[in-house]
Amino acid sequence: MVTRGFFGRRRETPPRPIPPGQYLERGFPVLTAGPTQRVPLDQWSFVLVGADGEPLGEWNWEQFRSLPETEIFTDIHCVTKWSKLDTTWKGVTIDDLLVAAGVAEPPPYLMAFSYGGYTTNLPTWDVIEGRGMVAYEFDGQPIAAEHGGPARLVVPHLYFWKSAKWLRGIRFMPQDQPGFWEQYGYHMYGDPWKEQRYWGD
Amino acid sequence: MRGGNPERPNPQHLDYPVHRCRETTSWQLATVERVAVETYRAKTFTLRLAEPRPFRAGQHYDVRLTAPDGYQAQRSYSVASAPDDFQRIDLTVEHIPDGEVSPYFHEVVEPGDVLEVRGPIGGPFTWTPEMAGPLLLLAGGSGIVPLKSILMHRELAAPETPALLVYSARGPEDIIYRKFLDNVGRRSPGVAVRCALTRRQPPGWIGYDRRVDAAMVRECLDELMGMNGSDAVPLSYACGPTGFVEAAADALLSVGIAESAIRTERFGPTQ
Numbered sequence: 001m002v003t004r005g006f007f008g009r010r011r012e013t014p015p016r017p018i019p020p021g022q023y024l025e026r027g028f029p030v031l032t033a034g035p036t037q038r039v040p041l042d043q044w045s046f047v048l049v050g051a052d053g054e055p056l057g058e059w060n061w062e063q064f065r066s067l068p069e070t071e072i073f074t075d076i077h078c079v080t081k082w083s084k085l086d087t088t089w090k091g092v093t094i095d096d097l098l099v100a101a102g103v104a105e106p107p108p109y110l111m112a113f114s115y116g117g118y119t120t121n122l123p124t125w126d127v128i129e130g131r132g133m134v135a136y137e138f139d140g141q142p143i144a145a146e147h148g149g150p151a152r153l154v155v156p157h158l159y160f161w162k163s164a165k166w167l168r169g170i171r172f173m174p175q176d177q178p179g180f181w182e183q184y185g186y187h188m189y190g191d192p193w194k195e196q197r198y199w200g201d
Numbered sequence: 202m203r204g205g206n207p208e209r210p211n212p213q214h215l216d217y218p219v220h221r222c223r224e225t226t227s228w229q230l231a232t233v234e235r236v237a238v239e240t241y242r243a244k245t246f247t248l249r250l251a252e253p254r255p256f257r258a259g260q261h262y263d264v265r266l267t268a269p270d271g272y273q274a275q276r277s278y279s280v281a282s283a284p285d286d287f288q289r290i291d292l293t294v295e296h297i298p299d300g301e302v303s304p305y306f307h308e309v310v311e312p313g314d315v316l317e318v319r320g321p322i323g324g325p326f327t328w329t330p331e332m333a334g335p336l337l338l339l340a341g342g343s344g345i346v347p348l349k350s351i352l353m354h355r356e357l358a359a360p361e362t363p364a365l366l367v368y369s370a371r372g373p374e375d376i377i378y379r380k381f382l383d384n385v386g387r388r389s390p391g392v393a394v395r396c397a398l399t400r401r402q403p404p405g406w407i408g409y410d411r412r413v414d415a416a417m418v419r420e421c422l423d424e425l426m427g428m429n430g431s432d433a434v435p436l437s438y439a440c441g442p443t444g445f446v447e448a449a450a451d452a453l454l455s456v457g458i459a460e461s462a463i464r465t466e467r468f469g470p471t472q
Contacts (some may be wrong), residue, residue, distance in 0.1 A: 001230070001267060001317055005309040008268040009301040021265070021275045023301065030443045030467050033325040035450035035460055081275050116460065146447060184324025185226070198226055198322065 018075070018083040019192035025082035030146045033180070037116040037166040038145050046134065046151065047169035048101050057101030061150070067092045067100055070133060074156040076163070077192040089154045091135030094127040094170075107172040111179060112153050115166040120153075120179035121188065122162055124172065127155055134167055159190040159197070226254070226319050228265065233314045234289065239377045242296040243343060244307055245281060248318065253288045256280060258354040259327035259347045259438070259466075262290060262320030266302060276302040279346040279440075279466075280321070281378075283353035290320075293377060295343040326438065326466040330359035334436055335429045337422060337458075338366040339413060339449040341441020345377050347466065348440055353381075356389050365393045365425040369413050369445060372401030391428060395421055413445065418452040434458065440466040 014024055041061045048056040059067070071090045077083045098106060106124050113119045126132060132155040136143060143149030148165025155162050161181050182188055187196040195201055231248035239245055261279045282291035294306040310316070328336070328351045336355065338348045345368055355362050370376050382394050397409035397417065409417055425435060437458055439449035446467045453463050 001315070002269050003266040003305075003316065004314055006266040006268055006274075006305050008266075008270075008272040008274060009304065021273060023274065030447075032465060032467065034465055035454055035463050036447060080277060146443065181324070185322065198319075200227065 014083075014085070016075075016085075018085075019077050020195050021197075022077055022081055022083040022192065025084050028084060028147065029078065029080070029082055031078065031080060031161075032146075032165065033118070034116060036146045037114070039115050039150055039166060041150055044150050046167065048097060048103070049169055049171040051107045051172045051174050053171075056103055057097070059100075064092065064134075064151070065136070068096045070096070070130075072130075072133065072154070072156070074154075076154075076156050076160050079159040079161055079186065079190070079192075079197050083192075087156075088137075088139050089133065089135040089156075090137035090140075091133040091151065091154065093130060093133045095129065097134065097170075098128070107174050109173040109176045111171045111173055111177065112162075112164040113168050113171060114164045115168050118164055118166070118180050120162050120164050121173075121177055121182055122155065122158070123176070123189070126158060127153075131155065131157060157191075159187075159192050161186065162190050226322065228317050228319045231290075231316050231318045233310055233312050233316065235312060236310065239293060240375060242307075242375075243293055243377045244296075245291050245293045246306065246310060247282075247289055247291050248316065249289050250287075250318070254321060255287050256284045256290075256321035257327040257329055258284055258350040259464075260321035260323040261347070262292065262318045263322060264292070264302065265317040265319070266305060267317070274301050277322070279350070281346045281349050283350055283357055285354060285357045293343065293346045323466075326440070326464050328354070328436070328438065330355075330362070332436060333359075333362060333433075335363035335425050335433060336365070337418075337425055337435040337437040337453075338364060339369075339418075339437070339439040339441075339445075339453075340366065341369045341413070341439075341445030341449070342371075342375070343377065344439075344441030344445065344466070344468070346440075348438060349378050349381065351438065352385060352392065356385065356392070360389055360391060363391045363425060363429045365395065365421050365428070367395045367397065367413060367417065367421050369397040369399060369409075369441070372398055373403050374401075393424060393428065395424075413449050413452060415452040415455040418449070419456045422456055422458075434462055437463045438465075439463065441468075443467045 047058040070093045075085045135154040136151045153164045229252045235247040237245045261277045265275045278292040280290045281293045296307045297303045340348045
């Protein structure tokens, strides 16, 4: 339906396409359901948990930072309609974490879980083969607490609620289960190019 | 910071009552019934929904505008009205001068217009009477919008629930819902409104004249507990620009309110 009197005020044409319903954002909005978590590095750790609940690998900050580093340059898309182009993230890919933990064939789904209790579910396929990482630097600086530092998940091809802030660990699952926002009506998968914002999209 | 058992990772947020949506939300048409000027940069649009859906105080609707060439813009706006009447929703839109959707609302939309909307959306930042209280509400700027819905719903559905609103605005001319806020405390003895004007205060101003901080939250918490007459831990909702919500949430934590009792909704960019 054409909206009477609306012609769009595109402030700038994106240099490349952005997903439907999104607009370009120069800043970096913050969206969180509760208070910002502030996790001291000496109390921080990251754990990979198998589908049986047994830890597959656990790293403190120092150990984590000694894992292979990868940098990715990517656009990010938030379900609240903003997209931010040209972001640089540095961290450890899930591939390298699986290698470090000696996991050859991870189960098909995972639940990312965070300090503060946030959770979000993902198919494992969407975080392997370079598609996802646990990032600790954004644009060359340590990730600020309000943006999810010390470390957050970054899965840039899905809506950014899947990129859990204040990441504490990843638990593999044999079947898909809804995480925090997914229980509140957000889409189980969240592909921005298919505009999978909410249930039924 | 709790370490947590990796098998069951501190799901504090999941302690929130999860109101599962029974149906998916699809786009629908809404007719603008009324446009009300709130301040020099905020207007409230009353929309009559073609397909009314029950909602919870604190939820939002998405609005989708379509240009003749098919270009679309979407934004989310919190519902300002009480869910007791869900045939209509009030959306309060603040005018962002270099924005795309809010100038359209302010400059073009008039009664009789039809808009595409979708909702209700949002889960954690909601309040229902069975969650009880007392309620400690902190609003920064247009962050007052969903908290007004909560206050109205409280008055209609659970007037015995004590509530205190701290509203931070730049100056007196920025106060949205002034009449409602002036009257709500008079109508309902269980409600208090405390205002912080951070940049411009009228002569003789006796309210706060600074940004929200731990001392302010402590005073307001003490006042709320005095109204309450019990030591039930309040539920707290903070909504506003990122900087406000960060300060408000930190202040709430510093006065001993548990993280699991704090719900936040942020908007606007950071630097």
